[in-house]
Amino acid sequence: MVLTLxxxxxxxxxxxxxxxxxxxxxxxxxxxxPLEAIAFGAGAEDVAGEAxxxxxxxxxxxDSLEEYAPEAYGRAVVQCAEEVGTEAVIAxxxxxxxxxxxxAASKLDVTMAAEVTDVEVGDSYELTRQxxxxxxIEHSRLTAExxxxxxxxxxxxxxxTGGDAAAVEAFAxxxxxxxxxxxxxxxxxxxxxxxxxxEARVVVSGGRxxxxxxxxLEALVERVPNAALGSSRAAVNEGWRPHDDQIGQTGAKIAPxxxxxxxxxxxxxxxxxxxxxxxxxxxxxxxxAAIIQKADWAVIADLHEVAPAIAEELEARGHSE
Amino acid sequence: xxxLTAIKxxxxxxxxxxxxxxxxxxxxxxxxxxxxxxxxxxxxEGVQLVEEHGGNVTVLTLGEEEATEQLRxxxxxxxxxxxxxxxxxxxxxxxxxxxxxxxxxEESDTEFDLLxxxxxxxxxxxxxxxxRVAEELGLPCVTGIKDLDVDGGTATAxxxxxxxxxxxxxxxxxxxxxxxxxxxxxxxxxxxxxQARKASVAQSEPDPRExxxxxxxxxxxxxxxxxxxxxxxxPEAAEDVVDVLEELEVV
Numbered sequence: 001m002v003l004t005l006x007x008x009x010x011x012x013x014x015x016x017x018x019x020x021x022x023x024x025x026x027x028x029x030x031x032x033x034p035l036e037a038i039a040f041g042a043g044a045e046d047v048a049g050e051a052x053x054x055x056x057x058x059x060x061x062x063d064s065l066e067e068y069a070p071e072a073y074g075r076a077v078v079q080c081a082e083e084v085g086t087e088a089v090i091a092x093x094x095x096x097x098x099x100x101x102x103x104a105a106s107k108l109d110v111t112m113a114a115e116v117t118d119v120e121v122g123d124s125y126e127l128t129r130q131x132x133x134x135x136x137i138e139h140s141r142l143t144a145e146x147x148x149x150x151x152x153x154x155x156x157x158x159x160x161t162g163g164d165a166a167a168v169e170a171f172a173x174x175x176x177x178x179x180x181x182x183x184x185x186x187x188x189x190x191x192x193x194x195x196x197x198x199e200a201r202v203v204v205s206g207g208r209x210x211x212x213x214x215x216x217l218e219a220l221v222e223r224v225p226n227a228a229l230g231s232s233r234a235a236v237n238e239g240w241r242p243h244d245d246q247i248g249q250t251g252a253k254i255a256p257x258x259x260x261x262x263x264x265x266x267x268x269x270x271x272x273x274x275x276x277x278x279x280x281x282x283x284x285x286x287x288x289a290a291i292i293q294k295a296d297w298a299v300i301a302d303l304h305e306v307a308p309a310i311a312e313e314l315e316a317r318g319h320s321e
Numbered sequence: 322x323x324x325l326t327a328i329k330x331x332x333x334x335x336x337x338x339x340x341x342x343x344x345x346x347x348x349x350x351x352x353x354x355x356x357x358x359x360x361x362x363x364x365x366e367g368v369q370l371v372e373e374h375g376g377n378v379t380v381l382t383l384g385e386e387e388a389t390e391q392l393r394x395x396x397x398x399x400x401x402x403x404x405x406x407x408x409x410x411x412x413x414x415x416x417x418x419x420x421x422x423x424x425x426x427e428e429s430d431t432e433f434d435l436l437x438x439x440x441x442x443x444x445x446x447x448x449x450x451x452x453r454v455a456e457e458l459g460l461p462c463v464t465g466i467k468d469l470d471v472d473g474g475t476a477t478a479x480x481x482x483x484x485x486x487x488x489x490x491x492x493x494x495x496x497x498x499x500x501x502x503x504x505x506x507x508x509x510x511x512x513x514x515x516q517a518r519k520a521s522v523a524q525s526e527p528d529p530r531e532x533x534x535x536x537x538x539x540x541x542x543x544x545x546x547x548x549x550x551x552x553x554x555x556p557e558a559a560e561d562v563v564d565v566l567e568e569l570e571v572v
Contacts (some may be wrong), residue, residue, distance in 0.1 A: 068487075071462070095465040095480060098441075102452035102464075111416050111534045114441070114448040126537070131446050136338055136347070137540040144533040150448070181461040182491055185477075189485040196483040202571050224572055243467075243502030244481065249443070250358045250501035257571050267335060281565060282549060295549035297565055299558040309559035317563060319572040 002028040003081055004037045004056070005091040005100060008047045016092035018054055018158035020151040023119065024090040025055040025161070030121035031087060034058070037166065038080050040065060040073055045168045052165040054158070059166040060084070062173060068096070068184040074103025076173035081108075081146060083171075088125070088147040098150050110144035115152040130155070133249035133272035154255045154276040192244070194221075200228035203256045203277070205247055207232035207270075209263015209284065209303055212240045216307035217262060223311050223320060230254065232264045247273035262303035266291030283307070322376040322434040322471070322493075324367040327422060327451075328356040328395055330388040331444040337541075344538045347444075356382075356391045359439030361398075361506040363499050367437050368399035368507075370471055376434075377401045381425065383408050383418050389522055397509035397517035404429075405524045414532025415445075419453030421527035426458060435476065438498040440465050451498035462496040463489045467503050 004024040006017040013021075021037070028035040036058040037051050044061035051059050060080050065072055077100060081089050089104065091097035093115055105112035118128040125142040130152050142149070197203060202224050206217045214229070221227045231241035233248050247254055249269040255276030262283040264270060271294055274280070282295035283303045292298050299306050314320070333353045341348050367378040380395040382388045383406040392403035406421050413421075426433060436458075438451035455462030468479035468486065474493050479486040481500075509517070552561040566572045 070464070071456075098448040099452055099462075099464045102449035103456065103462075105449060106416075106419070106453040106456035109416070111414055111532055112447070112449050113534050115446055127534075131539070132334060132338065132444060133446070134542070135334070137542050139537040139540065141535045141537055142533060143535065178459070182463055182489055184487055185490045186488045187482070187485055188479070188488055198483055202566075224566070226571070246502070257569055258566065268337070269335070279565075279569065280549075281552075281562065287551075292549050293546045294544070297552050297562075298549035299552050299562060300554045301556060301558065305556040306559060306562075309556035310562050313559040313563045314566075314572060317567075319563075319566075 001033050001084055001086045002031065002035050002088045002090065003084065003086040004035065005077060005089065005097060006037045006039050006047065006051065007092060007094065007096060008039060008043065010043070012050045013047050014092070015158065016094050016097070016153045019153070019156045020090055020092040020097070021051070021054040021056065022158050023116070023151045023156045027088055027090065027119050027121055033087065036060065036084065036086070038062065038077060038171065040076070041068070048168045049165040052163045053160045055161045055163055056166040059168050060171040061168055062171050064172050069180050070096070070099045070182055071103050072173070072175050072179040073100045074107060075175055075179045076171070077101070077104040078107045079173050080171050086146065088149070091150045093150040093153045101148055101150055105148045108146060108148070110146055110148060111142070113140065113142050113149040116149045117152050117155045119149070133269070134275060135268050135272060153253060195226055195228045197228045197230055197245070197247070197252045197254055200226055200254070201257045202227040202260070203230050203247070203254050204260045204262065205230035205232065205264060206235055206262050206303070207264030208234040208238070210235065210240065212238060213304065214240065216304055220307045220311045223314050232270050249273060261291055262307060264291055265289050266294050322370065322374050323431050324370060324376065324378045324435045324437060325426065325433045326360070326363045326367045326378060326380050326395065326400065326437040328360040328364065328380060328382050328391055329442045330354050330382060330384045330391045331357055331442060340539055340541060344540070345536060346539070354387070354390065356394070357439050357443035358501040359441070359499060362501050362503040363437040363439055364395045364398050364400060365504045365506040366469060366499060367435070369504065370435070374471065379404060379431065381406065381422065383413060383421055383527070385409065392522055393517040393520065394509070396520045397513040398507055402520055403522040405522055407524055407526045408529065409526070411529040412532065412536070413529060414534055415447040415449045415453060416532060417530035419450050419457060420530060422450070423454050423457035424527060425525065426454070434493045435471070436460070436494070436496045438496065440498045440500045451496050455496035460494055460496050461491045462498070463491060464498040466497050466499045469497060469499070469503065
C-alpha cells in the first residue's frame with residue numbers, strides 16, 4: 001500500500017496534493033499496491049470524492065486535531081503508516097508537506113527524499129529528484145524500510161481517473177503533550193492587495209532594468225485580469241521591491257500561463273522560480289541577455305516605453321479590468 | 322540569549338553548472354564557495370537578536386576542514402565563535418548530519434536558547450536537518466520562517482502563505498528554520514573580516530552514519546535554448562504582444 005498526505009481547504013484538495021497523488025498513483029501501480037491517503041482537520045472526509053477521482057481507495061480522516069500542529073501530524077502519519085502497513089509515504093512538496101514528513105522520517109529513523117519528480121519501483125526506489133532548485137537533477141536510490149518522499153511542486157501533472165469516492169476511515173492518533181508544543185496560533189491576512197503571485201495567470205516582473213521605477217509595470221498589471229507583479233532578486237537587493245515579490249530559487253515559485261520578465265537578465269537562480277511558466281515573453285534592451293534564450297517571445301526595447309504601449313493597446317482593444 | 326546557527330559550505334553556482342567526470346559532484350574548479358542565502362539570514366537574525374537581547378551567537382558547520390572559511394565569514398557578520406564538525410570526505414546525509422549536530426549541541430557547555438537553520442540547503446535541498454535536530458533534542462520546531470520576534474522565553478514566528486502569514490508561538494529553547502526575506506544580511510567590513518581570522522573555532526570529528534538515500538548520479542538538465550521569436554524592437558511591438566495575450570486567452 002502507498003499512503004499519500006493530502007492537504008485541503010473549503011474548496012477541496014490543493015493543486016500540489018493532486019500532483020502528489022499523480023506520482024503516488026504511479027508508484028502504487030508499479031508496486032501493484034492500492035493507493036490510500038491521509039487528510040487532517042475539519043472537513044477531511046469531505047475530500048473523499050475528489051480523492052477517489054484521483055485514484056485513492058481509502059481516505060484516513062484525522063479530524064481530532066483542531067489546529068495545524070506539525071509534530072503531532074507527523075506522529076499521526078507514523079501511526080497510520082504503521083497501522084496500515086505501507087511501503088511508502090508520499091507528501092506534496094509544500095512547507096507543510098515537507099515538515100510533516102520530516103517529523104515522520106525522524107520518528108521512523110529513515111531519510112525523507114525531497115523534491116522527487118519520478119520513481120522507478122524495483123527492489124529499491126530509484127528516484128529522480130531536483131537539487132539547486134531544479135538546475136541539477138539527482139538520480140538516487142532510496143532503500144529505507146518505509147520510503148518517505150515529497151513531490152516537487154508543479155513538476156508532475158495531476159490527472160483524474162474518474163474513480164468512485166474513496167472509502168472514509170476515521171483515524172484517531174495517540175498523541176503526547178509534547179507533540180502539540182507547536183500549533184498554529186493564528187493567521188494574519190496580508191495587507192497587500194491583488195492576486196497572489198503563486199495563483200496569477202499572468203505575472204509581469206521587473207529587474208535591474210527598471211532602474212527602480214515599477215510604475216509602468218504596475219499600471220500594466222492593473223489592466224490585466226488575474227495578473228500579479230513580481231521582481232528579480234537584484235530589484236529586491238536594491239530595495240526597490242519587498243522580498244515577498246521575489247521570484248527565484250529562494251523566492252516565489254510561479255506557474256502562470258504567461259510570464260513577462262521586463263529588464264531581467266535571466267540568471268539561473270531566477271529561472272528556477274519561473275520554470276513552471278507555460279510561456280515566457282521577455283522585454284529587454286539587450287538581445288544577448290540570457291532571458292532571450294529562455295523566452296518564447298521577446299521585445300528588444302526599453303520596458304519603460306513598451307509597458308505603457310501594451311497597456312494602451314489593451315485599452316484600445318477594449319481589454320480593461 | 323545563547324544562539325546557535327548552522328550553515329553549510331556549498332559551491333557558488335551563479336554560472337552554468339558542470340559536473341565532475343564521474344557525475345557524482347559539481348565541478349568546483351572554477352567556482353568559489355559560500356553558504357546559502359537562507360543561512361545568511363539565519364546568521365543575520367542571530368546577530369540581530371543578540372544585539373537586542375545580549376548573549377552570544379555560535380556558528381556551526383559540518384563539513385571538510387575548508388568549511389572553516391564559511392565559519393569565519395559568519396563570524397565576520399557578527400557571530401562570536403565557531404564550531405567545525407570535521408566530516409572529512411565522507412558522504413553525510415540528512416539523518417547523520419542531524420545526529421552529529423544534535424550530539425554537538427548536547428555536548429556543548431552552552432545551553433542554547435535558539436537554534437537557527439536555513440529551511441533547506443541550497444545544494445542538496447533535503448528540507449529536514451532542522452526538524453531532525455529538533456526531534457533528536459526533544460525541542461519544538463517551526464520551519465520556513467520569514468519573521469521572528471523573541472520576547473522573554475517565547476518566540477513568535479511567521480510563515481508566509483498565499484494571502485498572508487501563519488503565526489506560531491513557541492517556548493524557548495526551540496529550533497527555527499528560516500527563509501530568505503527574513504532580514505537583509507549585512508556585508509561584513511574589512512576590519513570584521515580581519516578580526517574573524519583570529520576568532521576561536523572549536524573542532525571535533527563526529528562518526529558518520531550510513532544513509533538510506535544513496536546518490537547514483539547527477540545530471541545537468543537539458544534546456545531549450547532556442548532563441549525567442551522577436552516580436553519587435555520598439556514600442557510598436559505592443560500590438561503583437563497583445564495578440565499573444567489574446568491568443569492565450571489571458572486578457
